[in-house]
Amino acid sequence: MHFQILNLLTILVICVGVPLTLCDESESEITSEASSSLENANSDLTLEETSNNLTSFTNSTGADNINATATNTTDTANVTHKLVHCLANFGSTEVQLVNDTELIKLLLPQSNITSRDVPASCILVLFYSKYCPFSSMAAPHFNALPRAFPDIKMVAINAMVYHLFNTQNGIVGVPTLMLFHNGRPVAKFNDSEYSLDLFSKFLAKHTGVAAVEKAHVTSADFGGPVTSVPAKDVDVFLIISWMFISGCSAYYFTKSKFWKWIVETVQSNWRESEAHAQHEHAE
Numbered sequence: 001m002h003f004q005i006l007n008l009l010t011i012l013v014i015c016v017g018v019p020l021t022l023c024d025e026s027e028s029e030i031t032s033e034a035s036s037s038l039e040n041a042n043s044d045l046t047l048e049e050t051s052n053n054l055t056s057f058t059n060s061t062g063a064d065n066i067n068a069t070a071t072n073t074t075d076t077a078n079v080t081h082k083l084v085h086c087l088a089n090f091g092s093t094e095v096q097l098v099n100d101t102e103l104i105k106l107l108l109p110q111s112n113i114t115s116r117d118v119p120a121s122c123i124l125v126l127f128y129s130k131y132c133p134f135s136s137m138a139a140p141h142f143n144a145l146p147r148a149f150p151d152i153k154m155v156a157i158n159a160m161v162y163h164l165f166n167t168q169n170g171i172v173g174v175p176t177l178m179l180f181h182n183g184r185p186v187a188k189f190n191d192s193e194y195s196l197d198l199f200s201k202f203l204a205k206h207t208g209v210a211a212v213e214k215a216h217v218t219s220a221d222f223g224g225p226v227t228s229v230p231a232k233d234v235d236v237f238l239i240i241s242w243m244f245i246s247g248c249s250a251y252y253f254t255k256s257k258f259w260k261w262i263v264e265t266v267q268s269n270w271r272e273s274e275a276h277a278q279h280e281h282a283e
Helices: 002-016 025-080 100-106 133-143 164-168 196-207 219-223 236-254 257-282
Strands: 096-098 122-128 153-158 176-181 184-188
Touching (some): 096 100, 100 153, 100 164, 122 133, 133 219, 176 196, 236 257
Parallel strands (some): 096 153, 122 153
Antiparallel strands (some): 176 184
């Protein structure tokens, strides 16, 4: 019976792979120390492997983040520079000067067009002022654009007279060029230099439409429709504004202590001079 139990234990030890040693007390202490050393070594190995795994995971995550950032940047760039599709021959032979009512009609969108991929009306609007010298510098170059881009309608509106679109489109200065597709703003010209070549590159960048010919600024373009000479007539609104500011300043000055001191000083000197004159007359 004991022999069978011993054989059974031996088979179990071989199957499990755990060395079963019958030892005395001294051998047990040595075995314990060896087991402790083995456990420490295994622990160090486990920590090192875990550290390496974490480092590998961090590097992998960083690489993934870089790839994701690059992908997002590419996607953003693609969205930013997405071209709009313009109707063919929608433009005219020259720039059209409009007021706010006419521009509202031109920018009235078609409800069935909801994407930039669908061909629709493309309108380039110049917000200008006839008193602004920079608007006058940009005028002849803008007047020459219709000959190069017959598919895009060129219109100009006096932003100082018609203020309706200034707030809606963020117009804070003139001249400002804005491109509209199906009545919706697409892009704004942000360069501080105004030339026919830069205007053409701006349109080609956002519409993909190439100039049909190498247009040049001619002497006729300096004559109009947008004037290239700053107006020198009197700005009535500017005069009214200055009158209002002057009136308010004078009113608040009369309420100040300094004004009261001036009035009292003048009155006092006036009374003293009258009294002195009466005294000399009496003598």
